[in-house]
Amino acid sequence: MFANLALATFMVSLTAAIHLGGLLGLLWVLRNRAHRIRAHESHLVPLGVILFVVLGLVAIHSVEIWLYGAAFWAIGAVGDFETALYFSTVTFTTLGYGDVVLAGNWRLFGAIEAGNGLILFGWSTAFLLSVTSRLRLLEHDWLEKTNAD
Template sequence: MLWLKRSRTSGQQIGQNRIFKVMLCLIFAHIVEICLFAFAYKLMLSDPKFGSLAGIDVNSITDYLYYSSIVFTTLGFGDIVPKGLIRLFTSIESLTGISLVAWSMSVAFLEIQHVEENKKCD
């Protein structure tokens, strides 16, 4: 995000190309966040005191990535249900996810607004 802000103030990449790059950076950032939560689930659920994920047999990192992505986006299909202490971590991820997605949309809006303002000045 700092790189995006610095490039904006230096006047580089104005237009649709810039908006595309901003959106790609935001999507990449969310994918990284989802991966971090998935890794945390894998670590936490290796200890039975944190509970389990019920509904399907969660064995691989792709299952944790899937679960993390539906929690992060607050989509919540319901095919995997947290049991035990892991429910608290799940709720923290959903709050984090919805906050970061909202923040990302505000960043995208500001970038689009900046591009439109520069078009008017030209």
């Protein structure tokens, strides 16, 4: 059980750090390109920004899922890497199909991955909502200025 908790603590810490770094990277790109975003000039610009953020979030989650998959494979919890990656994806996204089941000594590690994935998806959802809200606010500010003129 100690190995489960130690590995789970390490993986939760690692994936949280990766997630934070990924979100900060997305913010950095958005802030450095903010002067080019003219939401009022085209409806495609906000859509492009949202698409960029969504694809960035998918990339961040993919790295985290692959790391968990590598961990399952490295500890021998599953037979091959493809199965480990599949199990990790199903677990991280909390789908839990149940067609691949871990041995009793690693079940706690799998359960903690599911909790970690749930929290990180929530964090990503909040980030995406924040970006879309900010885009709407920029559009609203521009419309207010245009109507005042």
